[in-house]
Amino acid sequence: MEEILTGKEGERYFLLGNEAIVRGALEAGVDIAALYPGTPMSEIGDAFHDLVRIVLDKGEEPSFYFEWSANEKVSLDVCIAASLSGLRALCPMKAQGFNVAADSFLDYLTACSLVETDIKGGLVLVCADDPGGTSSVNEQDDRYVSIMADVPMLEPSNCQEIKDMTQKAFDIAEEVHLPVLLRTVNTVNLSRGDLVFGKLGVPRRTGEIKGVPISFDRTRCHANIMKKMEKAKELSEKSEFNRVISFNGVKTGKKIGIVASSISISYAAEIVRELGVETELLALGFTNPLPETLCKDFIGKFEELVIVEELSPFLETQFLKMAHEISAKTKIWGKETGHFPKVGQYRLEMVSEPLARVFGMDNPIPRQEGPKIQLAARALTNCPGCPHRNTYYAIKQMVPGDGIFANDQGCYLLGGLEPYKMSHAQYSMGASIGLACGFRQATGKPAIAFIGDSTFFHNGMSPLANAVHHNFDITVVVMDNGATAMSGFQLHPGTDRDAMCREAIPIKIEDVVRGLGATFVEVVNPNNIEETKEVFQRAIAHKGVSVVVSKALCKLMETREKRRQGLEIPAYEIDQEKCNQCRICIDIYACPAFYEVADKIYIDDVQCTGCAVCQEVCPAGAIQEKGADNG
Amino acid sequence: MDRKGTNILLAGVGGLGVITASNIIGTAAVKVGKKVSSAEVHGIAQRGGSVMGTVRIGDYSVSPLLGDGRADIILGFEPLEVLRNIARASKTTIVITDTTPIRVITPTRFIYPKLEDIFAEIQERCARLYKIDCLTLARKAGTAIVRPSVLLGALSEIEEFPIGAEVLLKTIEENVPARYKEANISAFKEGANFIRANL
Numbered sequence: 162m163e164e165i166l167t168g169k170e171g172e173r174y175f176l177l178g179n180e181a182i183v184r185g186a187l188e189a190g191v192d193i194a195a196l197y198p199g200t201p202m203s204e205i206g207d208a209f210h211d212l213v214r215i216v217l218d219k220g221e222e223p224s225f226y227f228e229w230s231a232n233e234k235v236s237l238d239v240c241i242a243a244s245l246s247g248l249r250a251l252c253p254m255k256a257q258g259f260n261v262a263a264d265s266f267l268d269y270l271t272a273c274s275l276v277e278t279d280i281k282g283g284l285v286l287v288c289a290d291d292p293g294g295t296s297s298v299n300e301q302d303d304r305y306v307s308i309m310a311d312v313p314m315l316e317p318s319n320c321q322e323i324k325d326m327t328q329k330a331f332d333i334a335e336e337v338h339l340p341v342l343l344r345t346v347n348t349v350n351l352s353r354g355d356l357v358f359g360k361l362g363v364p365r366r367t368g369e370i371k372g373v374p375i376s377f378d379r380t381r382c383h384a385n386i387m388k389k390m391e392k393a394k395e396l397s398e399k400s401e402f403n404r405v406i407s408f409n410g411v412k413t414g415k416k417i418g419i420v421a422s423s424i425s426i427s428y429a430a431e432i433v434r435e436l437g438v439e440t441e442l443l444a445l446g447f448t449n450p451l452p453e454t455l456c457k458d459f460i461g462k463f464e465e466l467v468i469v470e471e472l473s474p475f476l477e478t479q480f481l482k483m484a485h486e487i488s489a490k491t492k493i494w495g496k497e498t499g500h501f502p503k504v505g506q507y508r509l510e511m512v513s514e515p516l517a518r519v520f521g522m523d524n525p526i527p528r529q530e531g532p533k534i535q536l537a538a539r540a541l542t543n544c545p546g547c548p549h550r551n552t553y554y555a556i557k558q559m560v561p562g563d564g565i566f567a568n569d570q571g572c573y574l575l576g577g578l579e580p581y582k583m584s585h586a587q588y589s590m591g592a593s594i595g596l597a598c599g600f601r602q603a604t605g606k607p608a609i610a611f612i613g614d615s616t617f618f619h620n621g622m623s624p625l626a627n628a629v630h631h632n633f634d635i636t637v638v639v640m641d642n643g644a645t646a647m648s649g650f651q652l653h654p655g656t657d658r659d660a661m662c663r664e665a666i667p668i669k670i671e672d673v674v675r676g677l678g679a680t681f682v683e684v685v686n687p688n689n690i691e692e693t694k695e696v697f698q699r700a701i702a703h704k705g706v707s708v709v710v711s712k713a714l715c716k717l718m719e720t721r722e723k724r725r726q727g728l729e730i731p732a733y734e735i736d737q738e739k740c741n742q743c744r745i746c747i748d749i750y751a752c753p754a755f756y757e758v759a760d761k762i763y764i765d766d767v768q769c770t771g772c773a774v775c776q777e778v779c780p781a782g783a784i785q786e787k788g789a790d791n792g
Numbered sequence: 793m794d795r796k797g798t799n800i801l802l803a804g805v806g807g808l809g810v811i812t813a814s815n816i817i818g819t820a821a822v823k824v825g826k827k828v829s830s831a832e833v834h835g836i837a838q839r840g841g842s843v844m845g846t847v848r849i850g851d852y853s854v855s856p857l858l859g860d861g862r863a864d865i866i867l868g869f870e871p872l873e874v875l876r877n878i879a880r881a882s883k884t885t886i887v888i889t890d891t892t893p894i895r896v897i898t899p900t901r902f903i904y905p906k907l908e909d910i911f912a913e914i915q916e917r918c919a920r921l922y923k924i925d926c927l928t929l930a931r932k933a934g935t936a937i938v939r940p941s942v943l944l945g946a947l948s949e950i951e952e953f954p955i956g957a958e959v960l961l962k963t964i965e966e967n968v969p970a971r972y973k974e975a976n977i978s979a980f981k982e983g984a985n986f987i988r989a990n991l
Contacts (some may be wrong), residue, residue, distance in 0.1 A: 352856035427855035481876035526859035
């Protein structure tokens with residue numbers, strides 16, 4: 162990690178894409194970085210945070226300010242202010258995080274589009290998309306943000322480019338006087354690769370803001386943005402990130418070219434090498450505005466073009482338009498012709514088959530047969546020892562059968578899956594509380610909202626104010642595990658340190674909730690199941706908003722800390738004599754440390770975290786401590 | 793120029809060290825002047841879900857993902873997960889796998905197949921299969937946590953692996969917490985000895 166800061170110009174390192182973004186920002190002399198974590202870009206923040214620690218340990222001061230912001234809108238506002246003050250600011254967010262920040266982003270563009278309030282310090286937004294939606298609620302394609310907002314966009318295809326483009330994005334932002342969107346995809350953020358470092362930049366450190374004139378002349382502001390985008394087009398036209406790569410090989414009958422962006426560039430290049438055909442690949446990295454002259458010249462050279470891009474036909478639509486404008490007869494193969502899917506994260510095989518088909522060759526990477534033995538997917542479930550499981554286990558026994566559950570974004574959303582199935586809806590940060598109000602109003606049934614600690618600070622407070630003010634008869638369960646756990650245990654406003662390793666004021670959720678006017682507020686440790694059940698019984702019976710803060714540290718964090726301190730983690734086993742096969746532990750409580758062989762249930766001592774809550778769950782008293790385990 | 797390069801696939805479940813091992817192999821490859829692309833594919837759960845990693849080492853840049861049939865070496869952290877990724881293997885693939893199953897069946901009543909059936913099918917789809925009881929060897933080396941180093945030690949003895957054992961071990965030493973350094977070194981040696989004894 163340290164090399165991100167100490168690595169010298171010309172040296173080669175092996176970094177995660179997200180870490181390469183941090184190096185790129187440091188090479189640009191970034192002054193301020195702020196973000197709310199989210200897969201696939203959380204490691205950008207983790208790297209900044211680690212660098213702060215490393216620098217402070219050496220007795221030095223960090224050259225930048227970094228914060229874990231309460232949400233993406235806050236992080237963007239902090240960065241916009243830095244930019245207006247003449248400093249360079251980096252604001253990364255996941256695709257859905259942009260939706261939270263969009264309010265500020267789209268509105269601020271109008272505010273900063275006067276000559277007097279032009280961007281002084283480069284502002285770079287990283288929008289990390291998640292094709293396949295493995296860690297997100299949808300496959301949102303944030304490339305369209307660049308068109309909606311009218312901002313320049315860069316799209317890296319590998320680790321070297323992700324660093325180079327981050328660094329360059331700040332220069333472009335200052336040259337064009339617009340923020341720059343660095344749009345990445347999961348495969349680029351989360352891939353590692355070798356890259357050569359450039360020189361570290363020199364931060365400006367202190368900004369200055371003069372009076373900001375306000376204009377209500379919206380059309381003049383809009384026109385100014387258009388003018389700036391004309392300048393951006395000139396930069397795109399001569400950008401080194403847009404280039405034609407030639408491949409030598411077998412001549413095919415027709416002249417066929419390929420256009421690709423982002424990670425698809427590396428897939429297309431690899432498959433062309435496998436096919437061994439002579440062709441040209443237009444690799445686009447500066448993708449808004451597109452380099453129109455370069456693109457049109459490229460279209461004109463070929464009888465057929467294949468467009469390779471993940472998700473929506475963003476490039477394809479624009480290429481069809483450009484081909485039309487130059488009256489080209491070029492056939493364009495892509496998503497609209499059914500060659501490539503519009504959904505899902507691409508894999509080599511998904512690009513290989515259609516590319517080979519267009520070139521009239523055999524598919525070089527045909528699909529291979531999977532295993533003959535039926536292998537079920539490993540079920541998504543909370544970790545062994547997770548306090549969220551205990552909260553769900555307790556409340557499930559207390560809630561009436563017609564109860565309606567609104568869930569939220571965090572590890573606890575897994576409570577919506579088997580066997581707890583406690584989610585009738587979950588989609589965006591903080592939505593659970595408003596949903597519970599709506600469900601209560603719409604159905605008259607008991608409604609319960611589940612929300613995490615970090616999510617509560619992110620976007621849970623306004624809906625709670627709404628619920629209290631309208632005196633909705635709902636129960637809100639804040640599942641407080643002491644961190645933004647799902648994205649990697651990041652800090653939030655409830656923790657006693659901040660990203661700069663300074664003492665921070667830890668905000669207690671129960672205090673916030675009382676401050677918002679809730680009268681039923683209880684804090685309970687979910688690892689004590691009987692006590693938790695009793696609290697839920699009263700909370701559900703309460704008329705009006707009841708809030709239960711179910712508070713226990715994330716088990717992964719606790720286990721790590723125990724290991725660090727060299728503490729022993731006790732192991733447990735099932736006394737097969739006492740076990741009466743009631744299956745509560747494995748089917749209803751469903752901790753993944755249990756497994757079954759020939760109708761007998763055992764505890765996997767590598768998985769088990771020694772929390773011992775299952776002892777309380779087992780009615781036969783068959784679970785006992787095995788003695789200390791050093792693993 | 794080595795046009796083909798070496799493709800390594802690592803298969804396991806969250807928490808077993810797939811990502812750590814990928815990083816160590818990649819870092820070592822950069823040390824010996826190779827180009828590397830590496831990817832990790834996993835779900836949203838922190839622990840217990842299937843995890844697949846790739847490390848592609850060669851003389852020119854390639855995509856981080858691996859096509860079907862293109863794994864030269866598969867490093868298995870869990871036997872069933874090796875089988876899950878078997879489409880990436882070919883008749884020339886070398887498989888080194890930990891024999892310790894993660895039998896988690898909750899909450900879907902997923903019954904773990906018989907280990908001998910899993911190994912038989914892997915064997916059928918690859919050139920060579922090395923089965924190592926990494927958990928036992930890691931505990932012998934000091935602690936179960938150092939299981940990845942047993943596999944890395946084994947990997948270092950495979951002729952097709954393009955990085956020397958000394959570089960790989962040095963990279964491990966530089967990248968593990970100081971309190972586990974000795975155990976990692978011992979585990980690495982256990983893994984290497986296993987392959988030497990079973991070549």
